[in-house]
Amino acid sequence: MKQLLQQAGYQLAIGDNNPLQHQLVQFCANAYQRFAKSWNQLCVDPFLRDGGSYRLRRYSVFHWRKGRLTLLPYEPHYQSSHYNKVHGGFNRHFRPWLPTIVNNAAFQRIVQWSIGQFGAQALQHTWRIQAHQFRILARAHEAGKPTPEGVHKDGADYILVMLLDRQNIVGGESQLFDNAMQPLEQATLSQTGDLVLINDAKVYHGVTEIQPQKTASPAWRDVLVLTFHKKD
Numbered sequence: 001m002k003q004l005l006q007q008a009g010y011q012l013a014i015g016d017n018n019p020l021q022h023q024l025v026q027f028c029a030n031a032y033q034r035f036a037k038s039w040n041q042l043c044v045d046p047f048l049r050d051g052g053s054y055r056l057r058r059y060s061v062f063h064w065r066k067g068r069l070t071l072l073p074y075e076p077h078y079q080s081s082h083y084n085k086v087h088g089g090f091n092r093h094f095r096p097w098l099p100t101i102v103n104n105a106a107f108q109r110i111v112q113w114s115i116g117q118f119g120a121q122a123l124q125h126t127w128r129i130q131a132h133q134f135r136i137l138a139r140a141h142e143a144g145k146p147t148p149e150g151v152h153k154d155g156a157d158y159i160l161v162m163l164l165d166r167q168n169i170v171g172g173e174s175q176l177f178d179n180a181m182q183p184l185e186q187a188t189l190s191q192t193g194d195l196v197l198i199n200d201a202k203v204y205h206g207v208t209e210i211q212p213q214k215t216a217s218p219a220w221r222d223v224l225v226l227t228f229h230k231k232d
Contacts, residue, residue, distance in 0.1 A: 005117055005158075009202030010176050012187055014194045020113045021193030024106050032106035036164045036192070039222040042135050043095045047087060054144040056135040059094040060102070062111070064127040069111055071102050077130070083155040087148070097131065114160045114226065117197055126231040130156075135222050138169050140215040146172060146223070151181075151206035156227035159198040159205070163189035165222040171210040172221050176203050189223070200227075 005011045013020060024032045042056035061072045074096055081089035101107060111129065115122050136144040161174065166189070174196055176184040181204065189195065198205055212219035 005197055005199050006119070008184065009178065009199040010185065010205075011117060011197040012185065012195075013197075014187060014189065015191055018193055018195070020110065020195065021191075023109060023113065024193065028105040028109060031104050035101055035104045035106045036222070038098055038101045039133060039135050039164055041098060042133055045094070047092045048148065049087060050145075050148060052142060052145065052148070054137045054139070054142055055148075056137070057094055058097050058133045060097040060131050062129040062131055064111060064115060064129060067112070067123065069108055069129075071097075072128075080155060083153055097133065110160070110162065110224070111226065114158070114197065115228065118158055118228070128229040128231055130227045130229075132225040132227075133222075134225060135220050136172075136210060138171075138210040138212045138219040138221075140212060143171075144169075144210040144219075144221065146207035146210065146221060147205075151175065151177060151204050153200050153204055154227050156200045157230045158228040159200055160195060160224070160226040160228070161189070161198070161205075162193065162195040162224045162226075163222070164192060164224060165220070166190060167221075168213045168217050168219040169210040169221055170213050171208050173208045175206050175208065177205075178203065 042058050045055040045057050048055060059077050061075060063070045063072050076091035076093045078091050136146050138144040173186055173188045175186050178184055210221055
């Protein structure tokens with residue numbers, strides 16, 4: 001699977017073909033449940049320029065070095081407008097991750113497993129990790145937009161997008177394109193733990209809008225997004 005990330009530019013792990021999900025359930029199931037439940041404590045994103053209220057989130061930055069994951073001091077989230085034409089070019093201040101999940105064993109395993117996919121020596125390098133918790137809401141009067149900026153790159157080395165929960169929605173299809181904007185893959189993360197790893201230099205990515213399946217019931221899509229930036 002690791003070769004796919006370098007050659008094709010992405011690696012899907014969905015359903016039974018998901019070694020990370022097996023590890024999380026086998027070795028840290030309780031921590032994994034606590035980690036997923038923390039998505040119930042996200043805050044409204046006040047910076048959506050389309051006027052929407054469909055995105056909740058938290059954001060923190062971590063440092064990985066020699067097997068140790070460390071929370072860095074608080075900082076705003078900044079993206080260049082080159083990468084994010086809708087929300088780039090200015091500082092966005094989001095609530096940080098809750099202290100109770102910063103050292104969560106499931107999160108630590110997710111990070112270590114992901115870095116291990118980047119190459120034989122990847123775990124020996126230093127990585128800066130921008131960590132986003134997203135809940136995208138879908139309502140009868142307002143579709144949820146997982147990527148309001150459209151198909152894009154993040155300006156990172158690698159990206160993990162991992163599903164934590166999917167309730168009462170249709171849509172939310174992950175779309176991957178090569179650098180010539182030719183389609184590579186379309187897949188829906190539908191089960192807890194389903195994920196896609198992306199080599200940002202090789203692949204553009206986006207996610208289609210979500211709608212409620214039953215308009216009278218709450219509907220949402222919870223994902224963890226980690227962007228990895230190699231520092232040495």
